Amino acid sequence: MTVYFIGAGPGAADLLTLRAARLVSRCGTCLYAGSIVPSEVLATSPATARVVNTARMPLGDIIAEIRDADDRGDDVARLHSGDPSVYSAVAEQIQALGAEGIRWEIVPGVPAFAAAAAGLGVELTVPHVSQSVILTRVDGRATPMPAGEDLPSVCSSGATAVIHLAAAQTPRVVRELTPVYGADCPVAVVGFATRPDEVTVRGTLADIADLVAASGITRTAVIIVGRVLDRVGGDRTLRSFLYSDDRPRDADGRTMRGPGAAAPAGDPVPAPPAAGGAPHSARRPAQTPPAPRPPQAPPSPSDGRDGPGRILILGGTNEARQLADLMETAGLDVVTSLAGRVSRPRLPRGEVRIGGFGGPEGLAHWLRQNDVSAVIDATHPFAETISDSAARAAGHTGVPLLRLHRRPWSPQPDDEWIRVPDMAAAAEAVRERFRRPMLTVGRQGLAAFAGDTRGSYLIRCVEPPTGALPHRYLLVLDRGPFGVDSERALMSRHRIDALVTKNSGGEATEAKLEAARELRIPVVMVDRPQAPPAETVHTVDDAARWLVERFGSRQ
Numbered sequence: 001m002t003v004y005f006i007g008a009g010p011g012a013a014d015l016l017t018l019r020a021a022r023l024v025s026r027c028g029t030c031l032y033a034g035s036i037v038p039s040e041v042l043a044t045s046p047a048t049a050r051v052v053n054t055a056r057m058p059l060g061d062i063i064a065e066i067r068d069a070d071d072r073g074d075d076v077a078r079l080h081s082g083d084p085s086v087y088s089a090v091a092e093q094i095q096a097l098g099a100e101g102i103r104w105e106i107v108p109g110v111p112a113f114a115a116a117a118a119g120l121g122v123e124l125t126v127p128h129v130s131q132s133v134i135l136t137r138v139d140g141r142a143t144p145m146p147a148g149e150d151l152p153s154v155c156s157s158g159a160t161a162v163i164h165l166a167a168a169q170t171p172r173v174v175r176e177l178t179p180v181y182g183a184d185c186p187v188a189v190v191g192f193a194t195r196p197d198e199v200t201v202r203g204t205l206a207d208i209a210d211l212v213a214a215s216g217i218t219r220t221a222v223i224i225v226g227r228v229l230d231r232v233g234g235d236r237t238l239r240s241f242l243y244s245d246d247r248p249r250d251a252d253g254r255t256m257r258g259p260g261a262a263a264p265a266g267d268p269v270p271a272p273p274a275a276g277g278a279p280h281s282a283r284r285p286a287q288t289p290p291a292p293r294p295p296q297a298p299p300s301p302s303d304g305r306d307g308p309g310r311i312l313i314l315g316g317t318n319e320a321r322q323l324a325d326l327m328e329t330a331g332l333d334v335v336t337s338l339a340g341r342v343s344r345p346r347l348p349r350g351e352v353r354i355g356g357f358g359g360p361e362g363l364a365h366w367l368r369q370n371d372v373s374a375v376i377d378a379t380h381p382f383a384e385t386i387s388d389s390a391a392r393a394a395g396h397t398g399v400p401l402l403r404l405h406r407r408p409w410s411p412q413p414d415d416e417w418i419r420v421p422d423m424a425a426a427a428e429a430v431r432e433r434f435r436r437p438m439l440t441v442g443r444q445g446l447a448a449f450a451g452d453t454r455g456s457y458l459i460r461c462v463e464p465p466t467g468a469l470p471h472r473y474l475l476v477l478d479r480g481p482f483g484v485d486s487e488r489a490l491m492s493r494h495r496i497d498a499l500v501t502k503n504s505g506g507e508a509t510e511a512k513l514e515a516a517r518e519l520r521i522p523v524v525m526v527d528r529p530q531a532p533p534a535e536t537v538h539t540v541d542d543a544a545r546w547l548v549e550r551f552g553s554r555q
C-alpha cells in the first residue's frame with residue numbers, strides 16, 4: 001500500500017499531471033484537502049472509492065483514514081492544492097507515516113505562483129531585473145513565521161517576491177515592503193488562479209491595498225511584488241543568456257560566458273523625472289538597445305553634408321519614442337520634450353526635457369534659443385493645446401513643422417460604434433444607455449463621468465486618477481500593450497456592456513476594439529479634435545523619410 005501525496009494544482013482540473021490523473025483514477029481511497037481541489041478531479045476516482053474531505057480533520061484522524069485504507073488494501077491518493085513542496089503540511093504527514101511504516105511518494109503539481117505568473121503573462125526572473133523568486137507568506141492564525149523571516153528581512157534583496165496567504169493583509173504587506181521596493185514598485189494580486197472566477201488586480205505598492213479591497217479578494221490569492229511586472233520594460237530588448245543570438249557560442253552552439261560575451265541590456269527601469277515637475281534634461285545610459293531601422297535611415301551629420309542641426313520631438317507617444325530612438329541611433333541631435341504628466345514615463349533615447357514651454361510664445365523662444373531646425377509634433381492626437389502651440393510657434397519662427405499622428409481607427413463590419421464629439425457627450429451616452437461601462441479614456445477624461453450614481457464602472461488607466469469619479473467603480477491600473485484574449489476576459493468577467501474610448505488609433509490598445517467586436521459590445525468612440533493645419537504623416541517611417549527629404553540621407 002502506498003500513499004501518494006499529489007499536487008492537484010491551482011484549481012483548473014486540466015492542470016493535473018498525467019501521473020496524478022492516473023493515480024486518482026485507480027486509488028481506492030482519495031483524501032483531499034479542501035475546496036480548491038477541483039471536483040472534476042475527484043469525480044475521476046473509481047466509483048467504489050472512499051473520497052474524504054480532510055480540510056477540517058486533525059492529523060490523527062487523517063492518519064486513521066490512511067490506516068483504514070491500508071486495512072482495506074487501498075492505495076491512497078492524497079490530494080493537496082498547488083504543489084506539495086510548499087505550504088502543504090505534507091512534512092508532518094510524512095513523519096507520521098514513517099512512524100507507522102507506511103510507504104509514501106510525492107507527485108508534484110503546478111504551484112499557485114506559477115499559475116498566477118501564467119495568468120499575468122510574465123516571467124518572474126527577467127534577465128537583469130530579478131533572477132530570484134522569494135516564496136514566502138505572512139504569519140496567520142495557524143503558523144507563526146520563524147524568527148528572521150519577517151517580510152522586510154526575507155525580501156531585503158529586492159528580488160521578485162511571491163507572498164502567499166496574505167490577501168487579507170495587503171495593507172500590512174504594503175507597509176512592510178514599501179521601504180524595500182519603493183512605492184512605485186508594481187504589484188499584482190491574483191485570486192483563484194486558473195479557475196473560472198480568477199481575479200487579477202494590478203497596481204503599485206502605493207495603491208494596491210485599495211484596489212484589492214475594492215476587488216473583494218480576501219483569500220486563495222498570491223501577491224507578486226517586483227520590477228519584473230513593470231511594463232515599462234516591455235519595449236526593452238531583454239536578453240536571456242540562453243536564447244540571445246549575439247552571445248558567443250562554442251563549437252556545439254552552446255552559449256558561453258567570458259570575453260566577448262555581450263554586456264547586460266540597458267538599465268532595467270528608466271530614471272523617473274525630477275521631483276516637482278520642473279523642466280530638466282536627462283540622458284539615458286548609453287546601453288539602451290538600438291531601435292529597428294526604417295527602410296531609409298534618417299540623415300546623419302557624418303554624410304559629408306551639413307547635418308540637420310537640432311530636432312525637437314514633442315513626445316508622449318510610442319511613435320515619438322521610436323522616432324527619437326531611430327534618430328539617436330543615426331547620430332542626430334535630437335531632444336524629446338515630455339509634458340511630465342506621468343510619474344514613470346517611458347523615456348526615449350537621446351536628450352529628454354520635461355515640462356511645459358509656457359504657451360506658443362514660450363515654445364517659439366525655446367526653438368530660437370536652442371537653434372532648432374525642425375519640430376516634429378509626435379504628441380497624442382488628443383493633446384490639442386500643445387499641437388496648437390507647435391503650429392503657432394513654427395509659424396512665428398519659420399522652423400519647419402511635421403505632425404506625426406497615428407491613423408485613427410475606423411469601424412469594422414461587426415462594430416457598433418456610437419460616435420461622439422467629446423467626453424461630455426460620451427458620458428451622456430453612457431448615462432442614457434449603459435450600466436456597466438469600461439472607461440479607457442485616460443485620467444483626464446474621467447471628470448466627465450464624475451458623480452454618476454447609476455452605472456458600475458470599470459476604469460482602466462495608467463496612473464491613479466486624482467479627480468472626482470463615478471460613485472461605483474473598480475479601478476484597474478495597467479499600461480498597454482494589451483492582448484485580445486486578456487481584453488476579452490476582462491470585459492466578460494466584469495460583464496461590460498459598453499466600451500468607452502478616445503479614437504487614439506495605434507496597435508498598442510487596439511485589442512480592446514477587437515474584443516468588444518467579438519463580444520458584440522457597443523463602443524462609445526470619442527472623435528479626435530480638429531488639429532491645426534500642418535504637414536502630417538502617420539508612421540515613424542514616413543517621419544524619417546520627411547527628414548531625409550529635407551536634410552538628405554547618408555545612403
Ligand code: NAP
Nearest residue numbers: 315316337338339356357358359379380382383384385386
Ligand atoms: P495638452 O492639453 O495638449 O497640453 C497641455 C500643456 O501641457 C501644454 O500647453 C504644454 O504646456 C504642456 N505639454 C503638453 N505636451 C507637452 C510636451 N510634449 N512637451 C512639453 N510640454 C507639453 O496635452 P495633454 O493632452 O495634457 O497631454 C500631455 C502629454 O501627454 C502630451 O505630451 C501627449 O502627447 C501625452 N499624451 C496625451 C494623451 C491624451 O489623451 N491627451 C494620451 C497619451 C499621451 P505649455 O503650454 O506650458 O507649453
